[in-house]
Structure formats: C-alpha cells, structure tokens
Amino acid sequence: MNLNKYTTGVLLACILWVCSCSKYDWWNGKTGDLTNKNLPYVSCNVDSTSDSSITLTVITKVDTTVSTTKITSQGVCWSTNPNPTINDSKITTITNSPTTFAIVIAGLKPKTTYYIRGFAINHTGQKDSAVAGYSTPQITITTPAHSNYTFGQIFKGGMIFYIDTTGQHGLICDLSDLTFTSKDTAGTVTTVDSFPWSVVNRNRIFLNNGTAIGTDGSNTQAILVAFDSLNSPNFDTLHLPNIAASICRSSHGGDTTWYLPTKDALYLMYKNLAARGYGNFSKGSYWSSSDYILNGKVYAWAQYFGNVNQYYFNQSSLLYVRGVKKF
Numbered sequence: 001m002n003l004n005k006y007t008t009g010v011l012l013a014c015i016l017w018v019c020s021c022s023k024y025d026w027w028n029g030k031t032g033d034l035t036n037k038n039l040p041y042v043s044c045n046v047d048s049t050s051d052s053s054i055t056l057t058v059i060t061k062v063d064t065t066v067s068t069t070k071i072t073s074q075g076v077c078w079s080t081n082p083n084p085t086i087n088d089s090k091i092t093t094i095t096n097s098p099t100t101f102a103i104v105i106a107g108l109k110p111k112t113t114y115y116i117r118g119f120a121i122n123h124t125g126q127k128d129s130a131v132a133g134y135s136t137p138q139i140t141i142t143t144p145a146h147s148n149y150t151f152g153q154i155f156k157g158g159m160i161f162y163i164d165t166t167g168q169h170g171l172i173c174d175l176s177d178l179t180f181t182s183k184d185t186a187g188t189v190t191t192v193d194s195f196p197w198s199v200v201n202r203n204r205i206f207l208n209n210g211t212a213i214g215t216d217g218s219n220t221q222a223i224l225v226a227f228d229s230l231n232s233p234n235f236d237t238l239h240l241p242n243i244a245a246s247i248c249r250s251s252h253g254g255d256t257t258w259y260l261p262t263k264d265a266l267y268l269m270y271k272n273l274a275a276r277g278y279g280n281f282s283k284g285s286y287w288s289s290s291d292y293i294l295n296g297k298v299y300a301w302a303q304y305f306g307n308v309n310q311y312y313f314n315q316s317s318l319l320y321v322r323g324v325k326k327f
Contacts, residue, residue: 039133044118219289248323266303
C-alpha cells in the first residue's frame with residue numbers, strides 16, 4: 001500500500017466533509033467535534049398580540065468559553081413559511097451587544113399564520129463569513145381578523161385586555177380594584193381592598209385549576225363550590241367568605257358571568273393594560289384562579305403588576321383582585 005497516497009486521500013476526504021457541512025455548523029477545534037456552540041444563544045418569547053402587531057422579547061448571549069466572536073447583528077425574522085431566516089422579513093436592533101430587547105412587528109395581515117424566530121449573527125472565522133443563530137423552537141402566531149376593538153377600550157362596564165382570533169370576542173376586566181365595605185354594630189364602616197384566595201388554613205385542597213385563557217369560568221366555579229361546602233350545605237356565592245373568587249361575584253350583584261382570571265389572562269392584563277398605562281392598577285400582586293402544588297402544599301398563582309413576573313403565594317395571603325368577563 002502506498003501510505004502517502006492513503007494519508008493524502010483521508011485528509012482530502014476530511015476536508016471535503018467539513019466543507020460540505022451546513023453553514024450553521026463548523027469544526028470546533030477545542031473539542032474536535034462538529035458543533036454549533038460558537039453561535040450566539042437566542043431565545044424568543046411572545047409578549048402580546050393585537051390584530052396588526054406582535055410584541056416579542058428576545059434574549060441573546062455568547063458562550064465565551066467556546067467562542068470569542070462578537071455579535072454583529074441581531075433581531076427578529078419572520079415569514080408565512082416555517083423556519084424563517086435572515087433572508088426573510090426581519091427587524092434588526094441598534095445594539096450588537098448580547099442583551100435582552102423587545103421588538104414590535106407591525107403591519108401584519110389579518111387572519112394569517114406567521115412563523116417567527118429571534119436571530120443573532122456573528123463571524124465564525126471561516127473566511128469571515130456571517131453565520132446566524134436562531135431561537136428554537138420557532139414561534140407560530142395566527143393574527144386575528146381585523147377588529148374594531150382595542151386594548152384599553154371601555155366596553156360593557158369593563159376594559160378590554162384580550163381579543164381572540166375572530167376579532168369579535170375577548171375579555172374585559174374591572175375598571176378598578178375590587179373592594180368590600182362592611183359596617184359593625186357600632187356603625188363603624190370598614191373597607192378592604194385585598195383578599196385571601198381561600199378560607200384560612202384550607203391550603204391542602206388542590207383543585208388543579210387551569211392556567212389558560214378560557215378556563216377562568218370552570219376555575220372560579222371549582223373554587224366557590226369547594227370552599228362554600230366548608231361553610232354551608234347550601235351553595236350561595238353571596239354568602240361565601242370574602243375570598244378572591246367570591247368577591248368577583250358579589251361585586252357585580254351575584255352576576256355569575258364574572259370570574260377570577262386565570263394565570264395567563266392576568267399576564268395579558270398586565271402586558272396589554274398596566275404596562276401601557278391603562279387601568280389604574282395598584283403596584284402589587286393580583287390573584288389568579290390557577291392553583292399550584294409543591295411538596296404536597298397547595299398555593300395559588302398571582303401576577304405582580306410592577307413587572308411581568310408571576311409568583312405563587314400561600315392561599316391565605318391578602319392580594320388585590322380584578323374580575324374578568326367574556327364579551
């Protein structure tokens with residue numbers, strides 16, 4: 001065997017194999033593996049949607065243990081076809097530093113499915129060619145039909161904070177924080193503006209309430225039935241203790257179409273109203289109808305209205321309440 005020819009052939013085959021790899025992969029000399037770790041790390045989340053725009057948060061990072069190449073461009077790309085790239089529609093940020101940023105995609109067509117990915121571009125050192133890293137998985141959004149409704153609009157005694165894909169229906173919330181006023185035998189009037197999620201010392205009952213929009217009605221009913229049965233053999237929402245779910249009913253004269261919002265609904269209430277300066281919300285936490293179990297103890301989710309964060313609280317905690325209603 002001609003050893004020189006054999007060695008040359010192997011080397012040539014290796015070079016051709018590396019060159020034939022996708023531009024999204026390359027040889028990492030540190031580990032000897034084909035990898036894409038040199039790409040910037042990108043994640044992308046939807047903050048809010050309307051009939052003509054989408055607001056997203058993108059996070060970009062660089063793994064300095066693998067790559068010292070800097071980000072040269074970053075932003076969001078989208079298309080009506082899956083797996084959009086930087087060759088499709090895109091918006092680029094003004095900063096090239098690894099960071100967290102928000103981008104609004106405006107002017108979208110109604111009733112159209114879009115695929116969205118965050119991206120970041122750097123140079124891999126391979127002939128100074130630009131390589132893009134994309135967020136995974138891609139985001140899929142179907143824009144609603146054109147709607148005459150807008151976030152913050154006063155409608156049917158509440159404020160619109162969610163519009164569904166038909167453009168004709170959604171959710172409203174109370175115009176102000178709910179309160180309860182009582183008078184004792186001496187005539188002293190007391191008004192409270194924060195309430196527990198359940199009656200005292202009952203946080204061992206797990207209802208497994210949903211978090212998604214649309215489950216607020218069944219969630220609220222489950223709460224009322226479970227905790228009313230602990231106080232009276234007769235189901236009557238107006239005679240419940242002042243827990244978050246019951247205050248949504250009693251504040252509207254017993255109207256059974258007002259509910260305690262879900263965890264997801266509260267998030268949209270913050271993003272589409274409070275974050276835009278609508279609704280006169282308190283800078284505190286608001287109860288959702290979604291409960292949560294951890295290590296055998298049951299809590300309930302709440303939305304903090306000072307930022308996007310959500311937390312779970314002991315059910316006896318006193319938090320603010322806003323009811324929601326479908327339209």
